[in-house]
Amino acid sequence: MDFACNFPFFSIMLLMFTGIISMIAGPRPAKILSLAALGISTVLSALLIAYINQTGESFIYMMGHFPAPFGNEISAGMFEAVMAFGICGVAFLSLWGNGASTKTDIPEKKRNLYYIMMDMLMASLLVLIYTNDIFTAYVFVELNTIAACAIVMSKPGGETIAATIRYLIMSLLGSGLFLLGISLIYALTGHLLMPNMHEIIIELVHNSNYTLPLIVIVGLFGVSMAIKSALFPFHSWLPDAHGSATTASSAVLSGLVLKGYIILLIKLFFRVFSLDILKEFHISDVLLVLGLLGMIMGSVKAIKETNIKRMIAYSSVAQIGYIFMGIGMDITIGLVAAVFQILVHMVTKPMLFTAAGGLINVSGHKKDFESLQGSAWKDPLAGVSFIVGSLSMIGIPLFAGFIVKYYLAAAAFDTSKNTLIILAVLVLSTVLNALYYVPAISKIYHRDEASKFNWQDVLRTIGAVGDFPYQASLIIFIILNIILGTCSGPVFQALEMGLDMLG
Amino acid sequence: MGLICILLPIIGGIWLLYKKRQTYFVRLVLLLHVLLTGILLFLPDTSWVVWKLTDQLNIVLKTDGLSRIFLAMVSLIWLVVSVYAQDYLEHDENPIRFFAFYLLTLGGLTGLCLAGNFMTLYLFFEAMSLLSVPLVLHTMTREAVAAALKYLIYSIAGASMALIGFFILLHYGSIEFAAGGTLSAAVISEHRDILLAGALFTVVGFGTKAGIFPMHSWLPTAHPVAPAPASAVLSGVITKAGIFAVIRVVYYQFGVELIAGSWVQYVWIILSLISVLMGSTLAFKEQILKKRLAYSSVSQLSYILFGLGTLTPTGFVGAVLHVVCHSVIKNGLFLGAGAVIHQTHKTKVRELDGIGKVMPVTMTCFTICALALVGIPPSGGFVSKWNLIAGSLESGLGLISWLGPVILLVSAVLTAGYLLGISVQAFITGKDKNGAAAGQEVSGRMRNSQMLLAFLAVVLGVFSGPLISYLETIAGGLF
């Protein structure tokens, strides 16, 4: 039992306590605290990655060293570690980078609450990643929901509240179904810890008892997580919530929170059930179809959208579709691709949201493209990172999105499903992506000949617009994206390793 | 030498186009051309690679018997017609342009006659087609332009059909002309079908210029709209370019033994017979004079194609002979028609009652030519047709060899019908139709050229001996 095994537990607790402490702290200390907590837990998960990479196997950690069922367990492998690292790091960047806009968007006396909620959100996300006990998962799903709703509505204005309500209702529905699934599976197996459930379920499937209930359970898990991660057709709440919230929230929500549930789902599928069972129950086919539909519908909706943030939100729907497509192909490379897509989207989407926020700021807090025209000249850095994000989404080589597309297509060649249809959808969605990102670029770079604009001003603005954290975070995001796009090899091996640690 | 012969008219034409010289310049050029041709006639056979594009594709000029005959014919008739044209076009708004392209076309034709391989042939064939388009649309009326485009398209289409053969030859044999064909027996036996198909395409393609069915319909459209001299050379000489090309390709490239007795030969002969019959019947029904002549060209040219199609020495001789005769005769006829139109502006046949009274010379020449074309001894037409029929009888194609002559004779009768009818109308008028025709005889130059042509038409018949023997020597090399 090395010391490193405590890191997951530490980082979770750290975040929670930060939240609690922040109650008495003012807004600024609260911010510093949560940033610090996030930073530390990033480092911790980095160390954890190193540790696991060295030992080469996952481990079970009993909270407070009570054996189950009294204490509940954490299971950490490469997969969890990498995800945790990504989540903490990105969360740190988004919070840090968007500090300014948060300050303007959220009233003084609420801001420390905002950061508290952020801490809670992150803590619960980490739990979702690490937990080995599904009831704990349920509890933190609920916590996660509340926190998420809180950070959406923290920006005053009826729009946000309405969005929050829809979000809340949908996710409560989701968690209700999840709870039902849990109780059913408990009734079936009498266990709450994933590995134990796994053994029994394998046995049940083996001598094919209770097939129908099992299918129901898998379905319940699938649907509940799909609702929470806004898989088409359960995406209706997403654009409102992500479009209306403050930039940091949108970044975190569509960059991280959605992923949290998907990660949980993957863990359930892997540790509780197994790929073969999923194949047997055809649940993966359903996910695949929904994923494909999502890829198309999300983009179609995004094309019609004139509000930049909503457009980006809709593109999230499409991207989530990619992930589920990867999962739905129920072969390992597909899953790896899906997980890689989770990472890529983690670093790309917050960048896009941050950039969009910057553009919105320089063009008089208007979100529609008409008023955003030429904004990229006023905030060059945002413009550049928007371009990078878009190119990555379209899938130009050198950027992360390309690698994802590549591996998804590669998986499509190996899968037993209908290769041609999958490829066709992939092609179509690429075209659609281009169809809303490229016009967006040309809009924000639009320069009417009449206005005598002077390049020197632009040069000056490069340093001037936005505070240092904002620019720094954008640059880091760009670098991350390109790193993922150019040297994907090691990351990929890590993920593969992580996935067979899960199974 | 040959190159000069080609370049002379071309340069002359361009010069004319830009410097707008007087028309004596044209005559000068033409005389020079005749002179050069004359010299060329007595030089020994030569073959000269002018330009190497690639090791396969190159421009070659050569003179041999066939090219001599055609060259002489072309250059002579060109001169004659030009004389006529000068007076015909004296009131024309833009004679310079006409003469310019007239010369350019001659250049193209000369090149065609001197072509030493398929590539060169194709080159000058295209050039001649394009350069002769302005002659067709000279009057610039709407239908003239339309006709010109139709003419262009048919020529290009024909040429590109011929191209098929070209490339098949390029791949399987060589594209140099050699008497008796260039294909080795081995290749023939191996790729027979491809080669035959190519041959058919080529024949029909070049036949387009000679108005072979089903590619004939441009001819009656294009020839009449042109000014008379133009239609004369178009219908008399330029169409022969097609014939010449066919001869070159069939007898000097694919070779007789490939085609002889094959389905291609039957198709070819049947097509030509169809067009013979069709041409003369249509001509018979046609009321517009020049159109009637054009249709008659269709049928007459198919005589020639038929003769070539028989693939017998006699047929060949007859065909080439008919080429010469027909070009002389048809020019004569067109010039006559042109004279009538020029003086009286009458284009319909039935308006011509008693025209012979006012234009005796013209109509006499017209009648002589008509008789020659029908094939009354001792005119040229008779000799050539005799050979054609003899050839078809030799050919041993079973039914065809009998059917052919019959059709030829039938169409000869029709010819008599549609040509002599005019002469009769012209000279013998009913009492009530007196003086229906106004106007007077054409000027000296035009008269002379007509008379010359009519004279030639007869001479060719009477003294055809040497020509025939010369042709037989050529034919000897081919079979």
Add this chain to the structure above:
Amino acid sequence: MGNNAWFLMIPILVPLIGGILVSACHMEQRRLRQGFVMATVILNSVFVWAAIFWLQGKEFRLVELSQSMSLTLSLDGLGCVFAGMVAVLWPIASVYAFEYMKHEGGEVRFFKYYTMTYGVTLGVAFSHNLVTMYLFYEMLTLITLPLVMHSKTDAAKAAGRKYLVFSIGGASLAFIGMVFLYHVVGDATFTAGGMMAVQGLAAAKGQNLLTIFVITFIGFGVKAALFPFHGWLPTAGVAPTTVTALLHAVAVVKAGAFAVIRITYYLFGADVLRRTWAQNVVLLLAAFTIVLGSAKALKEQHVKRRLAYSTISNLSYILLGAALMTPLGLQAALTHMIAHAFIKITLFYCAGSIIYKAHYEYVPQMVGLAGRMPVVMGCFTIGSLALMGIPLLPAFISKAGLLTGIVELGTPAAYIGMGALLISAVLTAYYLFSIVIRAYFPGKGFDITSNQDARDPNWLMKGPLILLCIICLLLGLFPGRLLEFFADIAAGLF
């Protein structure tokens, strides 16, 4: 691994940087800008030729994308052909563009992207493997988009959108092929004669392989306006004529053809594909496109669109040659690539000059223009003759190659292709000469006083025109060396 292979980067980077500078330094003064652009372009062409002479066969690895994929530049014979052609045309085109763009406006923006495109096009030429080419291919689409939408009218925007959809769609079809090669075959480096691995695979799962080949062929064929994805080209004609001429007759579309040749001969390998249903499919597609293009050109009355349609059909000549998968076929394809490039750019520039001077955009308006603009119409006539394939002019050589190649291959599909070629030859003559003849012979009752204002443009435009014509003639008269070079390339592949 050449020690100085890094030099291959230069010709790609110079124009990109130059282009950025054009807008960065915001060169409003025309002289300055023109001087700068000209300098950049010429300098770059020099670099390209230097590379062609000294850097053949060198390769330069930029970055590893993953274990199997890497961005690598290199220069082989085929690349030389394409790069050399572009390097010759770009400076000439620039001179013309300087004058032409005066009446289009937005010159800074135009020359920015115009210069950058040069670099990207060279990138396509220099690519060493499929992923590199894919990268530059996508960039080409994105960077030429502003040029298509230059005028910013609704029509232009619509055209841009269409262009985007078609190109990206095509690229992502090609993407599938790429993934297949990298994932299933394991590599996609351009190797003369196709990759051994493919030949190995051909035995195993042939059908799948062929399907993928067809998909990829069509995917890259989109840029080469292959039916059924030819629609964008005429629509993109709303762009300034310089763009239509250089990009949509040469750089972009030829990049498509180039890519097709790459995948056919350097990845899948001709031996694997010859006489398979895949070959028949692509042959027939190309043949159909040839006829379709010429037919549509005949119907089209707008000059630029007519030329665009003619481009469609001529591009398919190239594709047809590539699809023959015989040395002759490839040789012919390359020849036609060069020939058509020069001819079509000439024609477009004539049309451009007419639009620029006389503001005529429709064929019927051009009646009797020859009297007014002798030089332009003269060049146009030469161009038309050349495109028709009259001997002694360049296109004849390539057509000769194509048809001989067809006879050599001798499959039914090939002969259908032959038919298509001949039909389109006739149509070509028709749609070009209906312009020429009207221009020279206006017809009765044509008042000479009309189109008074029409004049030959000044030397900035006339110069390039005449120069191009001369090049056309020279190409036609001295094809020897070029053909030998192509023959060598082709020889390396079989």
Add this chain to the structure above:
Amino acid sequence: MGENLFTNYYEAASVILFGVGFTCLLLSKNLIKKFIGLNIMDTAIYLFLTAKGYIAGRVPLMDADSVRDPELYINPLPSGLVLTGIVVSVSVTAFSLALVLKLYQTYHTLDLDEVLTKAKKEEE
């Protein structure tokens, strides 16, 4: 089937309850009703869980002072879960009711669709 339902009537009841709650949550426009529906749904699940944990003829783990052998007790885990669940649902309900309150203050309606339309108007 019939006696099946009868024997495990707990489950039957909970399923029915769940259905009621679910429909209520989905269909009713009124937000308050929605959340009531949500609560019913949760309750249904808790009932189900407890039923799962109950072993006939045993007592819950109440008085820890007098320790008897564990054979006499029901399975304690589900009860624990239910307790946790109740806590969670209470807090969620509180939160959502607070939200509804805020929403009512801004829009003076409890109908979600109206709210959304108004929000849209606000945006323009």
